[in-house]
Amino acid sequence: xxxxxxxxxxxxxxxxxxxxxxxxxxxxxxxxxxxxxxxxxxxxxxxxxxxxxxxxxxxxxxxxxxxxxxxxxxxxxxxxxxxxxxxxxxxxxxxxxxxxxxxxxxxxxxxxxxxxxxxxxxxxxxxxxxxxxxxxxxxxxxxxxxxxxxxxxxxxxxxxxxxxxxxxxxxxxxxxxxxxxxxxxxxxxxxxxxxxxxxxxxxxxxxxxxxxxxxxxxxxxxxxxxxxxxxxxxxxxxxxxxxxxxxxxxxxxxxxxxxxxxxxxxxxxxxxxxxxxxxxxxxxxxxxxxxxxxxxxxxxxxxxxxxxxxxxxxxxxxxxxxxxxxxxxxxxxxxxxxxxxxxxxxxxxxxxxxxxxxxxxxxxxxxxxxxxxxxxxxxxxxxxxxxxxxxxxxxxxxxxxxxxxxxxxxxxxxxxxxxxxxxxxxxxxxxxxxxxxxxxxxxxxxxxxxxxxxxxxxxxxxxxxxxxxxxxxxxxxxxxxxxxxxxxxxxxxxxxxxxxxxxxxxxxxx
Amino acid sequence: xxxxxxxxxxxxxxxxxxxxxxxxxxxxxxxxxxxxxxxxxxxxxxxxxxxxxxxxxxxxxxxxxxxxxxxxxxxxxxxxxxxxxxxxxxxxxxxxxxxxxxxxxxxxxxxxxxxxxxxxxxxxxxxxxxxxxxxxxxxxxxxxxxxxxxxxxxxxxxxxxxxxxxxxxxxxxxxxxxxxxxxxxxxxxxxxxxxxxxxxxxxxxxxxxxxxxxxxxxxxxxxxxxxxxxxxxxxxxxxxxxxxxxxxxxxxxxxxxxxxxxxxxxxxxxxxxxxxxxxxxxxxxxxxxxxxxxxxxxxxxxxxxxxxxxxxxxxxxxxxxxxxxxxxxxxxxxxxxxxxxxxxxxxxxxxxxxxx
Numbered sequence: 078x079x080x081x082x083x084x085x086x087x088x089x090x091x092x093x094x095x096x097x098x099x100x101x102x103x104x105x106x107x108x109x110x111x112x113x114x115x116x117x118x119x120x121x122x123x124x125x126x127x128x129x130x131x132x133x134x135x136x137x138x139x140x141x142x143x144x145x146x147x148x149x150x151x152x153x154x155x156x157x158x159x160x161x162x163x164x165x166x167x168x169x170x171x172x173x174x175x176x177x178x179x180x181x182x183x184x185x186x187x188x189x190x191x192x193x194x195x196x197x198x199x200x201x202x203x204x205x206x207x208x209x210x211x212x213x214x215x216x217x218x219x220x221x222x223x224x225x226x227x228x229x230x231x232x233x234x235x236x237x238x239x240x241x242x243x244x245x246x247x248x249x250x251x252x253x254x255x256x257x258x259x260x261x262x263x264x265x266x267x268x269x270x271x272x273x274x275x276x277x278x279x280x281x282x283x284x285x286x287x288x289x290x291x292x293x294x295x296x297x298x299x300x301x302x303x304x305x306x307x308x309x310x311x312x313x314x315x316x317x318x319x320x321x322x323x324x325x326x327x328x329x330x331x332x333x334x335x336x337x338x339x340x341x342x343x344x345x346x347x348x349x350x351x352x353x354x355x356x357x358x359x360x361x362x363x364x365x366x367x368x369x370x371x372x373x374x375x376x377x378x379x380x381x382x383x384x385x386x387x388x389x390x391x392x393x394x395x396x397x398x399x400x401x402x403x404x405x406x407x408x409x410x411x412x413x414x415x416x417x418x419x420x421x422x423x424x425x426x427x428x429x430x431x432x433x434x435x436x437x438x439x440x441x442x443x444x445x446x447x448x449x450x451x452x453x454x455x456x457x458x459x460x461x462x463x464x465x466x467x468x469x470x471x472x473x474x475x476x477x478x479x480x481x482x483x484x485x486x487x488x489x490x491x492x493x494x495x496x497x498x499x500x501x502x503x504x505x506x507x508x509x510x511x512x513x514x515x516x517x518x519x520x521x522x523x524x525x526x527x528x529x530x531x532x533x534x535x536x537x538x539x540x541x542x543x544x545x546x547x548x549x550x551x552x553x554x555x556x557x558x559x560x561x562x563x564x565x566x567x568x569x570x571x572x573x574x575x576x577x578x579x580x581x582x583x584x585x586x587x
Numbered sequence: 588x589x590x591x592x593x594x595x596x597x598x599x600x601x602x603x604x605x606x607x608x609x610x611x612x613x614x615x616x617x618x619x620x621x622x623x624x625x626x627x628x629x630x631x632x633x634x635x636x637x638x639x640x641x642x643x644x645x646x647x648x649x650x651x652x653x654x655x656x657x658x659x660x661x662x663x664x665x666x667x668x669x670x671x672x673x674x675x676x677x678x679x680x681x682x683x684x685x686x687x688x689x690x691x692x693x694x695x696x697x698x699x700x701x702x703x704x705x706x707x708x709x710x711x712x713x714x715x716x717x718x719x720x721x722x723x724x725x726x727x728x729x730x731x732x733x734x735x736x737x738x739x740x741x742x743x744x745x746x747x748x749x750x751x752x753x754x755x756x757x758x759x760x761x762x763x764x765x766x767x768x769x770x771x772x773x774x775x776x777x778x779x780x781x782x783x784x785x786x787x788x789x790x791x792x793x794x795x796x797x798x799x800x801x802x803x804x805x806x807x808x809x810x811x812x813x814x815x816x817x818x819x820x821x822x823x824x825x826x827x828x829x830x831x832x833x834x835x836x837x838x839x840x841x842x843x844x845x846x847x848x849x850x851x852x853x854x855x856x857x858x859x860x861x862x863x864x865x866x867x868x869x870x871x872x873x874x875x876x877x878x879x880x881x882x883x884x885x886x887x888x889x890x891x892x893x894x895x896x897x898x899x900x901x902x903x904x905x906x907x908x909x910x911x912x913x914x915x916x917x918x919x920x921x922x923x924x925x926x927x928x929x930x931x932x933x934x935x936x937x938x939x940x941x942x943x
Contacts, residue, residue: 122608404826404827407828421822427820437828439809448810450808
């Protein structure tokens with residue numbers, strides 16, 4: 078097949094890490110080629126080099142057989158290469174049309190011809206199923222719509238190669254399906270797609286060819302029809318992966334531990350983000366909270382962890398009201414917390430590891446006598462935790478900031494589980510972690526559940542929710558769309574609820 | 588055309604020896620920059636610096652005088668570093684010094700019939716309380732209403748300095764000389780001399796003891812851990828159950844109290860009465876000293892001694908080379924800027940990004 082882009086021996090280092098180690102990568106005409114790899118494997122770096130956002134240390138790039146020097150995204154676009162980033166690059170106060178033509182020279186003289194641009198835009202959006210209102214302002218659009226604007230923006234510039242960086246991360250299952258339809262139409266037209274992902278399911282659905290990166294090196298290349306999910310996972314991680322963690326079925330669920338009634342709270346902008354949330358979590362169960370990012374999950378986590386005030390409603394833990402309790406009281410009641418923002422909330426990165434391990438229990442015996450901290454028992458405790466939780470660090474005195482994401486999460490987990498919590502609030506516990514660390518975290522959560530702990534799992538990763546939860550609550554714009562039993566749930570149903578369809582017959586919010 | 592943007596990213600903390608090397612480099616660089624000013628004045632910087640250090644260290648008299656000036660500087664340096672460790676930006680050590688001096692003087696002029704040990708202790712406690720209370724107010728405003736600490740602590744300096752002036756011009760005006768200065772504090776309330784026929788008093792030892800106590804509190808106690816955790820990342824500390832508002836208030840009171848001790852040192856150890864130019868800016872020098880000392884109590888001790896040499900030697904340099912003594916202030920200012928710039932460069936990495 079005709080090669081549109083050839084990248085040869087691409088090398089890129091950041092300070093001490095080699096992000097791309099002599100990588101060869103081709104894109105053929107009319108194909109969907111997936112760059113598969115764990116977080117930090119170098120996928121995005123490689124594509125940012127192609128798109129002119131990073132300069133490479135060494136290597137060569139050929140576009141349509143000609144050697145090129147791509148210095149900026151502008152160069153890339155003029156060579157027919159477009160990229161849709163994970164974080165969109167749109168001007169919020171402009172309309173869709175204005176955003177699409179932004180940066181292009183006006184068609185006639187100095188006058189901007191919005192009308193003809195709009196016409197082109199409508200025809201593009203019809204042709205590829207990218208439904209969007211050209212006159213809407215960006216801030217009015219949903220995440221899925223914004224992504225469509227980004228794609229239109231790229232297509233409007235007549236690109237041949239479209240790079241999409243983890244496009245489904247922000248989409249509901251239905252929106253992802255629509256996106257895949259669009260991508261198929263584009264390849265039929267002879268355009269090429271580079272699809273960056275680490276989700277095996279969608280990779281198998283959309284790709285023609287799969288290139289796997291691991292730790293910055295090329296780990297393998299497979300045609301879709303010659304491979305399986307299992308094989309891809311093995312190449313990606315570098316070892317055999319348990320596809321699904323065994324989850325013990327609990328015969329019956331225990332007592333209600335945490336009861337939340339009609340909870341209301343504001344977000345940082347003062348807008349109501351929780352509009353009457355009610356649910357309960359029993360011991361020995363995991364209640365998963367699913368939803369597209371930004372539908373009140375963060376505020377729910379904050380309120381339950383004691384760092385955001387609720388404006389109405391009640392939170393009851395083991396029969397006692399804890400609605401207005403401070404973090405310290407919540408910790409001391411036996412509630413363990415794994416916050417979404419592990420860098421800014423879960424850990425004090427500039428303190429050494431041993432101090433992060435004790436930060437929730439430094440004021441209790443045997444670590445303290447009330448005034449002094451007993452640093453020799455602290456040392457023993459920290460050494461034990463590092464060993465028990467397999468935290469990879471040169472020493473307990475190492476500054477926490479230097480650890481990898483998986484090890485940071487292990488510090489949080491060790492600290493929390495060492496207090497034997499009866500209830501755990503875990504928010505996005507595996508976001509950004511590699512498969513091995515994610516598996517470890519999940520195993521620990523499931524074994525806590527088997528020991529009778531009740532767990533509230535807040536996650537935007539549907540696979541994670543489906544794998545771990547006993548029941549699933551779907552949140553949309555601060556409301557509960559329904560609570561379903563894991564056994565009865567279908568992806569379609571979840572997807573509909575995540576986009577705001579309330580399920581009849583399910584639990585209704587008050 | 589691509590835009591260029593700069594971004595600061597925290598880097599992995601440099602090793603301990605580097606943290607010691609950094610202030611030394613800052614001192615050298617700041618002296619090098621200061622010599623540009625000397626060259627502009629047509630003076631040989633080497634001669635000038637020779638007299639600067641000779642005047643601060645070269646003779647027994649100079650050395651002892653240096654210790655006298657170092658005493659309040661150690662205390663204000665420690666005061667500022669306690670607050671800064673909790674990321675409470677206490678710029679108010681100067682006012683807290685005066686508040687401590689005011690209350691210590693009030694206790695000292697009561698002529699209690701006490702043994703010197705108890706009377707001196709009482710004066711010290713009074714100074715600590717005076718500075719602590721004056722520091723508590725802006726800290727409470729910060730914790731309760733999020734009033735900016737830099738602004739309030741700075742403005743509180745002027746309130747206290749003018750309040751002291753008003754008291755000295757009014758009720759406390761000396762009844763005999765009619766100068767705006769208080770009467771002398773009781774003899775049994777004065778800090779005894781360490782070296783006969785010099786001005787070095789026991790306050791210097793107290794200041795050194797404060798250095799050790801501060802080190803112990805910061806490194807070994809629950810409170811110290813809470814202060815460091817709050818200062819490192821208040822949001823995380825709060826999430827993890829530390830009462831950050833309480834911690835900030837306690838740190839600020841300790842900070843103000845230690846600054847108040849500097850006031851005690853000047854009133855009960857040097858002048859024996861309150862005057863309105865008691866401090867030539869020791870509270871502000873404390874900020875430079877705390878930063879140069881890397882917020883480490885022992886670092887602060889050395890930084891205070893260094894600045895004391897410069898302040899003491901500035902007179903000698905001024906007389907011998909014929910330049911204004913204000914060059915000492917210039918060196919202080921430059922040292923602070925150089926130290927801050929070095930902290931920025933070594934604790935953060937500046938990445939230059941090119942893109943849309």
